[in-house]
Amino acid sequence: MDHDMIIGIHSIAEAIRNPERQIFEIVTTDEGFQEFKKRSGLRDHEIPLNKVRWLEGHALQEEAKKNYRDLDLEFQRVPSGIFMLVSPINIYEPTWIYNQLESRIPIKILALDQVTDAHNGAAIMRTAAFYGVDAILISAKGNFGLGPGFSRIASGATEHVKIVRCSALPKTITKIKELGATCIGLSEHASGTLGEMDHSKPICLVLGAEDVGMSHAVSRVVDTTIAFKPAGKIKSLNVSVAAAIAMEKIFGAV
Known part of the structure; x- marks a missing residue:
């Protein structure tokens, strides 16, 4: 497995704070990103905006399905309108x-x-x-x-x-x-x-x-x-x- 897929606002925030994690991409809806900013406790400069890709809700779920397939896992609907792809945990x-x-x-x-x-x-x-x-x-x-x-x-x-x-x-x-x-x-x-x-x-x-x-x-x-x-x-x-x-x-x- 060459990457981890992380869902859940607090889980994403803690992974961003972890210097050992390489962030590949944050996929989010506009609403999901605003909710993430409000609840994550991260300051604006801590969020790597150059890694963010915005999608509509349905397109985000379809993108999530592809990543679940890549990880050989059964798809579960992504909550909060946001997920992140990062380097695997050690x-x-x-x-x-x-x-x-x-x-x-x-x-x-x-x-x-x-x-x-x-x-x-x-x-x-x-x-x-x-x-x-x-x-x-x-x-x-x-x-x-x-x-x-x-x-x-x-x-x-x-x-x-x-x-x-x-x-x-x-x-x-x-x-x-x-x-x-x-x-x-x-x-x-x-x-x-x-x-x-x-x-x-x-x-x-x-x-x-x-x-x-x-x-x-x-x-x-x-x-x-x-x-x-x-x-x-x-x-x-x-x-x-x-x-x-x-x-x-x-x-x-x-």
């Missing part, structure tokens, strides 16, 4: 995490095991950016994938949280542990609860898919597993909601 190798840990930098890592739903993945990414998570670790197989819909829901978070992709999540988590990080898995089947956190150490929070949880291979290598005990009749949570609660307890209590 996907990092696990060595980025290893280098941080070897430098004794107390980074925050979130590992997602078999979380394949893009809506959940994007919501988790947005919450991770809120809590200052440095990197989201995913497996090359069985991940949520990226795309325009993901960028819209993530609301610009992909510009602030590094995506690290590995070939084998259990092996990578084991290496992270060896380099001094505490790896905590969240599982509704766990009996443990969260004790006092040592925030001077790097922490890796591990979450599994909401239907099956963490894989056995990943469960075996984390330091500890914890569960949230329900106080009501509903016994489980959507994975993005569980992720938000876990990040508040683990990354927010500093």
Whole structure:
């Protein structure tokens, strides 16, 4: 893929602010551009007007369809009358995490095991950016994938949280542990609860898919597993909601 297509006003604005992104084109209607200027928080000089192409509403949607086809994605109507084409987001190798840990930098890592739903993945990414998570670790197989819909829901978070992709999540988590990080898995089947956190150490929070949880291979290598005990009749949570609660307890209590 030689470019990303970004939709959503806040996502476009954060990508424009990201110096690592090369802006190819902003496609917009007159109304969409005025709304973008009003809601993006960008100053006039920050918007690259030489990259803007104005279209009527129907023509913009047809142009969007072409880009969805180029990305081999199913078309979704573009909201707000604006989208942007930019250079792809950088996907990092696990060595980025290893280098941080070897430098004794107390980074925050979130590992997602078999979380394949893009809506959940994007919501988790947005919450991770809120809590200052440095990197989201995913497996090359069985991940949520990226795309325009993901960028819209993530609301610009992909510009602030590094995506690290590995070939084998259990092996990578084991290496992270060896380099001094505490790896905590969240599982509704766990009996443990969260004790006092040592925030001077790097922490890796591990979450599994909401239907099956963490894989056995990943469960075996984390330091500890914890569960949230329900106080009501509903016994489980959507994975993005569980992720938000876990990040508040683990990354927010500093």
